[in-house]
Amino acid sequence: MSKSPLWLRLIAQISAGLVLAFLCLPILAVIPASFNQASFITLPPAAYSGRWYEAFISDPEWRQALFASLHVAVIATIVAVVTGTAAALGLHRLTGRSRGLLTGFFLAPMIVPVIVTAVAVYRSALDVGLSGTPLGLGLAHALLALPFVVINVGIALRAVEENWLRAAAGLGAGPWRIFRTVTLPNIAPGIVGGAIFSFITSFDEVVVAVFLAGYANKTLPVKIWESIRLEFTPVVAVAATLMIVLAIVLFAVAQLLSKSGKKQPI
Amino acid sequence: MARRHIETLLLLAPAVILLLLCFVVPLARLFSLAFTDEAGPFATFAILAESNVYRRVMVNTFLVALAVALITVVLAWPVAYILTKLKGFWFAFALYGVLFPFWISVLVRTFSWMILLERNGPLNRFLVNLGITDKPLALLFNDTGVMIGMVHVLLPYAILPLYGAMLRIDQRLLMASDGLGAGLFDTFRRVYFPLCLPGLMGGATFVFLLSLGFFITPALLGGSNAITLSMLIASFINDRLAWSLAAAASLVLLVIVLALLAATAKVLPFGKGMYAK
Numbered sequence: 001m002s003k004s005p006l007w008l009r010l011i012a013q014i015s016a017g018l019v020l021a022f023l024c025l026p027i028l029a030v031i032p033a034s035f036n037q038a039s040f041i042t043l044p045p046a047a048y049s050g051r052w053y054e055a056f057i058s059d060p061e062w063r064q065a066l067f068a069s070l071h072v073a074v075i076a077t078i079v080a081v082v083t084g085t086a087a088a089l090g091l092h093r094l095t096g097r098s099r100g101l102l103t104g105f106f107l108a109p110m111i112v113p114v115i116v117t118a119v120a121v122y123r124s125a126l127d128v129g130l131s132g133t134p135l136g137l138g139l140a141h142a143l144l145a146l147p148f149v150v151i152n153v154g155i156a157l158r159a160v161e162e163n164w165l166r167a168a169a170g171l172g173a174g175p176w177r178i179f180r181t182v183t184l185p186n187i188a189p190g191i192v193g194g195a196i197f198s199f200i201t202s203f204d205e206v207v208v209a210v211f212l213a214g215y216a217n218k219t220l221p222v223k224i225w226e227s228i229r230l231e232f233t234p235v236v237a238v239a240a241t242l243m244i245v246l247a248i249v250l251f252a253v254a255q256l257l258s259k260s261g262k263k264q265p266i
Numbered sequence: 267m268a269r270r271h272i273e274t275l276l277l278l279a280p281a282v283i284l285l286l287l288c289f290v291v292p293l294a295r296l297f298s299l300a301f302t303d304e305a306g307p308f309a310t311f312a313i314l315a316e317s318n319v320y321r322r323v324m325v326n327t328f329l330v331a332l333a334v335a336l337i338t339v340v341l342a343w344p345v346a347y348i349l350t351k352l353k354g355f356w357f358a359f360a361l362y363g364v365l366f367p368f369w370i371s372v373l374v375r376t377f378s379w380m381i382l383l384e385r386n387g388p389l390n391r392f393l394v395n396l397g398i399t400d401k402p403l404a405l406l407f408n409d410t411g412v413m414i415g416m417v418h419v420l421l422p423y424a425i426l427p428l429y430g431a432m433l434r435i436d437q438r439l440l441m442a443s444d445g446l447g448a449g450l451f452d453t454f455r456r457v458y459f460p461l462c463l464p465g466l467m468g469g470a471t472f473v474f475l476l477s478l479g480f481f482i483t484p485a486l487l488g489g490s491n492a493i494t495l496s497m498l499i500a501s502f503i504n505d506r507l508a509w510s511l512a513a514a515a516s517l518v519l520l521v522i523v524l525a526l527l528a529a530t531a532k533v534l535p536f537g538k539g540m541y542a543k
Contacts, residue, residue, distance in 0.1 A: 114481065115519070
């Protein structure tokens with residue numbers, strides 16, 4: 001509709017603007033809420049103060065939760081990136097039916113409802129003694145992050161031309177050297193994109209974590225989840241604000257990388 | 267050639283083993299629990315089917331998911347359309363507006379809505395001040411709250427496939443329709459809308475399926491007044507240690523999701539359309 005009338009364009013623009021505002025602005029409500037002076041959340045706050053930030057930092061439980069989250073996210077990212085990158089390289093060598101089937105298999109954790117995965121993994125983790133450990137939760141999060149790595153690296157691999165590999169082989173390079181000097185530099189943005197996505201997937205994840213974290217190993221989302229249900233103090237808003245800040249930083253890094261890598265789907 | 271095959275296998279092995287040990291085996295073990303009830307192999311399913319309470323939970327889960335899918339598709343329309351028209355800075359601005367919420371934890375987004383929808387929260391004060399309502403509305407701990415939160419979280423999943431479909435529409439078809447004398451409404455109804463339909467259906471299906479299994483948002487915004495299937499599963503385990511019932515309910519949820527996915531696989535632009543640029 002190259003010449004849609006002005007009134008139609010106006011309606012589309014205004015409603016799109018309203019929907020985008022609905023999508024983005026409510027998220028930010030926790031930021032002013034975290035600066036409340038009072039010991040309960042009012043919005044906008046009657047008086048501002050940073051006392052709940054001090055409360056967050058001085059509370060060992062919150063500090064420990066932050067540390068546990070980082071610990072689990074690092075495990076999940078390493079496992080997902082190593083297995084996912086190798087899997088994407090393997091898939092790239094396959095053709096036809098086997099490739100489609102295996103790709104579907106690797107993406108399966110995206111399709112199964114998270115609550116089902118959480119309950120299943122919790123049960124098995126209880127049986128083998130991995131429940132309540134960072135390793136158990138890290139492996140479960142790696143599972144959820146794996147599809148993102150496979151997709152990201154897979155897309156990056158499509159840009160690596162078969163001719164470059166043949167040229168390198170013709171010049172006498174062995175398979176490992178070809179991978180290191182031709183393939184790897186070209187898929188590096190995809191790997192880093194997948195790693196960032198894995199990290200944020202684990203750091204934000206709460207359903208599996210609520211079941212699997214246990215008492216000693218509560219991650220930040222689990223601690224937030226429990227605190228919301230017990231009390232409604234602004235310290236929860238502080239924790240939520242920290243999660244938003246981290247997400248924005250990682251989002252910005254991913255965007256900068258995708259500018260240099262061009263074909264990132266993030 | 268054999269060497270190449272072995273290499274390929276070695277590359278695929280770690281991810282396959284991870285998925286088998288941490289995903290396939292746990293799922294199989296959980297589902298086997300559904301058939302281990304003392305009263306017989308299918309007793310758990312009979313309990314789920316015969317209880318009025320559980321039936322109501324299922325129906326409520328379906329109705330909420332259906333409403334959320336319909337609302338997201340309607341709200342997705344103007345954003346997807348505007349994304350196909352904008353260029354440069356405003357395009358990036360709108361696209362980031364759609365993608366940014368993806369990066370924020372669902373828990374944080376839900377918590378924000380709890381603050382906003384509270385009885386004495388900003389939204390209620392705003393409505394009272396405008397004179398739209400005399401006393402604060404109950405926006406939290408019921409289906410209204412659940413739907414607001416879920417529409418907010420799932421909206422990008424509806425926008426992106428729809429945008430992908432709109433982007434693939436050949437503009438010359440619209441000009442042809444225009445040139446042949448069709449009015450704006452006819453062009454929309456007979457050309458533009460049918461071409462958008464795959465993306466629309468794909469997005470709606472995606473949102474519907476995700477809604478069925480949603481846990482965090484209904485648990486916090488709905489509470490005990492708006493129980494969904496996923497909350498029921500969690501409560502079987504946490505409150506009653508009824509693993510066989512939890513397993514049966516999980517199996518039911520997964521089978522429903524897979525059946526719907528298979529039924530709509532043809533229109534679902536999975537993989538390709540999701541991130542179309």
